[in-house]
Amino acid sequence: MPERETSLLGEEFDRYRRTLLAEVVAPGPAAVRRTVRLRRRKHLVAAATAALALLTGPALGYAALHEPAPPPGPVDPTPSVTVSPTPSGSASPTPAPSAGSGSPTPIPPDGRISRSQLLATPVTLPAWRAGPGCPTAGVRLTGDGREGTNHLLALAHGDVDSDGAAETVALVRCALGTGGPQQVVAFDRDAGGTVVTVGRVVASTIDRPQWLVAVDVRDDGVVRVQVGDIHPGGGWPGEWSQRQWRGYRWNGESFRQVSGPTSFGPNPHQADVAVTATDLVLTDAPDGSRTGSVTIVVRNTGDTAVAYVALRLDLPSALRPDGAGWAVCRNDPGTTGRPVTCDLSRLDTGKERRLTLGFRAAAGAGVGAGTAEVDVRPMDEGFDFLPDVGPADNTTRIGYR
Template identity: 65%
Template sequence: MSEQETLGLAEEFAHYRRTVLEEVEVPGPAAVRRTVRGRGRRRLAANTAAALALFGGSAVGYAAMNGPEHRPGPVDPTPSVSVAPTPSDPASPTPSPAATSGGPASTAPNGRFSRAQLLGATVTLPAWRAGPGCPTSAVRISGDDREGVNWLIALEHGDVDGDGAVETVALVQCVLGTRGPMQVVAFDRDEEGKVVTLGRVVATTIDKPQWLFALDVVDDGTVRVQVGDIAPGGGWPGEWSQRQWRGYRWKDLAFAQVSGPTSFGPNPHSADLAVTATALVLGTADDGSRTGTTTVRIRNKGAAAVPRVELRLNLPSTVRPDVDGWAPCTNEPQDTSQPVTCGLGRIGAGAEVTLTLSFRAAEGAPVGTGTADVEARPMSGDFTFLLDLKDADNRVAMAYR
């Protein structure tokens, strides 16, 4: 190609840039629509461009530039670039259910306390039942079961008063020996962040329930407590206690039972006996010994039969069983055993057994005067001692002289 031809071709390219490229449209919605309609035309233009490239030469390129004006086809929109979403801040608090549902968020203070927080706080407990007990005002709950402390046994959390905030529910025992009263108490937080007592859920009683085994708070705010009719300890295993789950709800500024049984049936491991005994008065017999009798009555006040009863008389060792009145005993009273025992068989519910037992003291043996314990102890068929729920009346002091 000569220098003149090269200059002519450069002039044509300059003319193309001035007249054609100025009319190129910026891609937009209209260009997108034209792209769909003109897709076939673009393929034709592409084929034409390929042919020009193939047969290239300055003459072909020059002829194309001098042909009819050519408006370039619409420009395809630039594809968007996908960007991974920015990870959410892990420290951002999760909206509360009230906020996400469109309802107003709870403004009540959060009453959730950990075990360590509750043990470290000064609290006020509802009053323990009458009798010797633990302090209730401005006290610290203990993490162990030392004598005379308020022992924290179990802890649960839930919205028990329906204010939209969580409260803390605790099972506490006033430790007195192997037993001691127990209660479930709900705690909340005041505006200053201090622990305040919401109320007592349930407590043990002298009668029933005598024990609280477990604690749970369900989603609707019901506080569930596993109660037992018999308190373990003193030789009575916890397995003997009949257990029930009872539910309690906060209403009218107090907790009330809303579910579960309200009473216990007869416990097969318990009984209720009562015993009385007349005074033993020893008189002088013809042989110089001293003899006398006492009348002992044993009554079954319980709702179920007692398979066996052991009667014990803790008399001075110089006063021994005589012949009369001992036939109902299933054992042979021993002249040297102390205390004197008499094994009896079944006593039905509401039934009573009366024994007139004779005693003798050898001539010259010192007896003196005083009182002796007479006790009736209930037993199972396999000679296991049962629990007398009201044991105050299954022992009596018998006078002797």
């Protein structure tokens, strides 16, 4: 293209731009953003159009540039922008938790411990009421009840602390002589697998219950313990003990009783009788014999009636029962030899029986002065002796002369 035509074309473009810009109203922000988006799409089209105009020829291009410019058309108004209000109290929406977020729920340790495992593992037990005679720290339970050891009597398993895993409940006895105190203890494992002590469920007492018989765990985690009022031994058979099932639940700190009786009624096989007696003073009878009597009072001071009471007088064999006072006896005292015995019938609680029992020494029988023992013992319907709650007042001593 000749240099003059190029110069004229540039002048025409400058004049057109000055005229057009004076008439154009500046678009708003929305128009600007729209123009930016459209500019790139129109750039190639504008470039192609300009090239085509130049190729058509200088005359055509020049004439087109000198035609009057059309009045500028209306400018689209800037669209208003609607902003959604931010909810109060929240700076930004809370993202939904991802599937892998958060820590997994820890699996509780398995506290099911077998008998052989428990016997092979040193454990710590709650303190025994018997004191240092029963070991507690780092000791092995035994299966044979050797003297001075902690004897494992029974096991049960169940979820006692509501953690979703089973624990172990053990019935243990401190072996002292033929008996010893007992307690039920709960064990578990920690995260490292070590056996740990959860706590004591219940223990035997000097009063009641003296005997822990059996243990199990219910599905709801309650530990059930069968307890007996009196521990067998010393002439007391186990079938005489009253038994109850009591339930205990773990509250996060200790076991507390939640079901079953809390006390025992009077045991029909346990009694409390007492005796008092006067001295026996003998006097000479016309036939040369010597006679006298002793007054005996037998009392039932216990909580239950006694079917029978056995009275025993350990006097010299030369002194034989004499007189009508012996009619109260259910047996024949004259045939018992030494000591003389008299079986008394039922004695209700709080009642007493007063007896005047005579004795005679045959003429020429040498009966000097001395002391003798008078003793009473309660019996059941089968004439079996019953243990006495307070045996100290079952016996008294009298003098004779």
